[in-house]
Amino acid sequence: MIPGKTRSWFYAARLRTLPLSLSGILMGTALAAFYHQTNTAVFILALLTTVGLQVTSNFANDYGDGVRGTDNEDRIGPKRALQAGMLSRAELKKGIIISVVINIVLITLLLSTAFTSSEFWTFAVFLGLGLASIWAAIRYTVGASAYGYRGLGDLFVFLFFGLLSVLGTLYLYTQELTMLALLPAVTIGALSTAVLNLNNMRDFHSDKKAGKNTLVVKLGLNRGKIYHFLLLGTALLCMVIFAALTTGVSWTSFYMLAFIPLALHTRTVSRVTDPLLFDPELKKLALSTFLLAFLCFIAFNYFL
Template sequence: MSENIVQPAVGSKQPGWKYWLKTARLFTLVATVSPLLVGTAIAGYERTFHPLIFLTTFVSCLFLQIGTNYFNEYFDYAYGLDHEGSLGASTVIFRNEMSAGQVLGGAIGCFVIAALLGILLVFLVGPEILLFGLTGLLIAYFYSARPFKLASRGLGDIMVYIAMGLLMTWGAYYVQIQHWSWQAFAASIPVGFLIMAIMNMNNVRDYQDDLAVNKKTLPVRFGLKFGKRYHATLLMGSYVATALFVLVGLLPITSLIVLVTFPLAFSNVRSVLQATDRKAFMLGIKRTAMLNLQFGVVLTLGILLATLITGRI
């Protein structure tokens, strides 16, 4: 299929709020919530917590991800990667529920809000926050957009880890305490694995569509069976990584409370490995997103529990 940009659809009426929310893909926002909670909890473990900085960071990152989802919707439409029957698209443009211009405008607006809040963080924390913000914005935009089209080149998974695993977890820590933290880095790995699993599950679901337009995600490059096994590795790897980091002392022993979520992960893996219907993979995306949130919340509680036990607060 040609990659020539198709002409944006024209729509005169303003879309209702439900279409804005549909295109924002709210269920994916847990990928922002988990790393921010965990990174902030580690800062709390070191007896530092600034509520205004946390709130500003939280809202800025949410708008960054929503803007990314809008850009993804727009560019997949504009480059001819989606169609009206695509399971991965919100299809608001194809159904004339929103025009391409409105989706693009929403993306730009969200990025502007995220950037303005980032500027506020510069005043609250320091100019080095610009590096975090600029890196996040560039990855978010070029995830779908030319000339890099990171997702189409099979680089989406590693970019998602860098932006949402490492930068958000360590960044949430850094805005509270301005130095490097091996603990925050360690925590970013299991959290990042689960965020990557959401992305991979999305790619497994879209395998046939992506193959047809030569969008070289990892499942397209290595096969559907690989994608399913990769999903299992990411989910199981998040628990293995947590246990290893507890063993070497980078995470408090109370972090092992995340094991209460393991039955959900095991059930998730089993259903994905046995799935053959694309709609089963759609369910897998939502279940993985919820597992990511549950894992992140429980890990946060485990770190806070260690903070209480050690008398740090």
């Protein structure tokens, strides 16, 4: 049995969100294998760093939305730790600080493993990107100018979960970037943004009432759906082009099978009229994104 307080921290960490955050690391590692570069230590540390950043983000979101009153009885999704009284404001704030310290240690270890002492400026740039990732994880909902309340969450998710996560991971292995790698990076970014958009469509009414001006609140639900389909279509198009330029029409493109559940998801979303019904689709979309990255990881490591 997990003690009550420990269980509360696990609840606040929202471990179910980890597969989506790991997708960028898996895709970046898959691309490195495509270019014949592997490093087990970098892989493990990159996974741990991403887990740390995601947990920090979840703690901060719990704290930020709880303090602002956005997490209230109108919210459709699962209750947050602060909202449910499982953790206090002071406890969550302390948890955020501790997790930030752990993140900095992990980022430093990761960069020290990936880069040599002669690559000081590269180390410094990536350290800056790591600190920016910590800032982005916290400021989504925390602070007077929290960007999640101004409709900028989608942009930051696309940049950090997609481009930085995939291309940054690739660079840790290879110390170079390619235009070809941009296609899977945009794919993961678009799918991760779609997860956020789906979450915001689910919370449309409660967010609007609480003054959380997400992009969906600004667009409206109907346009939010169109935007959602554009994100999914962009992801599919990028991977089709990537497959055509690399593996071609062959069995080694089996990673494209991940778009089958995404197609089913698209059909379901198109028929939803009650925001409550978006909630079950969140897990399907997040796991489909993880499945795509995992299948690419398998394909590029073992079949190319």
